[in-house]
Amino acid sequence: MSAKDCGQHGDRRRRLFRRIIAGILIFLLIALITILLVWAILRPTKPKFILQDATVYAFNVSSPNFLTSNFQVTLSSRNPNDKIGIYYDKITIYATYRNQQITFRTSIPPTYQGHKEINVWSPFVYGTAVPVAPYNAISLSQDQTNGIVPLMFKIDGRVRWKVGAVITGKYHLYVKCPALINFGNKQSGIAVAENVVKYQLVQSCSVSV
Numbered sequence: 001m002s003a004k005d006c007g008q009h010g011d012r013r014r015r016l017f018r019r020i021i022a023g024i025l026i027f028l029l030i031a032l033i034t035i036l037l038v039w040a041i042l043r044p045t046k047p048k049f050i051l052q053d054a055t056v057y058a059f060n061v062s063s064p065n066f067l068t069s070n071f072q073v074t075l076s077s078r079n080p081n082d083k084i085g086i087y088y089d090k091i092t093i094y095a096t097y098r099n100q101q102i103t104f105r106t107s108i109p110p111t112y113q114g115h116k117e118i119n120v121w122s123p124f125v126y127g128t129a130v131p132v133a134p135y136n137a138i139s140l141s142q143d144q145t146n147g148i149v150p151l152m153f154k155i156d157g158r159v160r161w162k163v164g165a166v167i168t169g170k171y172h173l174y175v176k177c178p179a180l181i182n183f184g185n186k187q188s189g190i191a192v193a194e195n196v197v198k199y200q201l202v203q204s205c206s207v208s209v
């Protein structure tokens with residue numbers, strides 16, 4: 001085989017390689033454009049959360065500034081999209097008082113939420129002898145004296161969107177549900193056991209994705 005034949009053979013291989021690479025790039029570009037067009041047309045809407053109620057089993061402050069609390073909360077989540085499903089991954093919930101976390105994180109089982117579906121969760125959220133910052137301890141004492149304690153239940157996790165057979169990557173989900181617990185008026189709640197009161201809240205939550 002002459003040097004000329006070898007050169008032509010090498011050129012053909014390089015042209016074939018370039019065509020394969022170009023074909024792959026074109027395919028990826030078309031796929032990306034298709035996904036973006038579908039995404040723009042469907043315009044996914046973030047889920048809507050409502051804090052339905054909170055059952056208080058314990059809420060005790062001990063010296064020096066340790067808080068023990070135990071709640072069972074009922075949360076509902078609604079998928080407002082009629083063509084997009086939602087995967088909830090690694091969801092946790094915890095309570096805060098004036099921006100300080102006062103409970104441990106409780107995991108919510110991963111789940112899939114179909115079009116227009118509503119999911120309901122009733123996790124226990126608790127903390128044992130959690131140290132409270134001194135300035136928050138003063139505010140907490142005042143709030144307890146006034147009878148109303150402002151709490152915030154927060155959800156932190158990851159979600160994925162499902163459009164037809166396409167599943168997106170993970171997006172950060174952050175939910176904040178305010179809860180004003182009226183400890184000063186037991187009539188505002190429902191006694192479900194000795195020293196256990198259930199408070200109906202039906203409070204809309206802010207959602208960021």
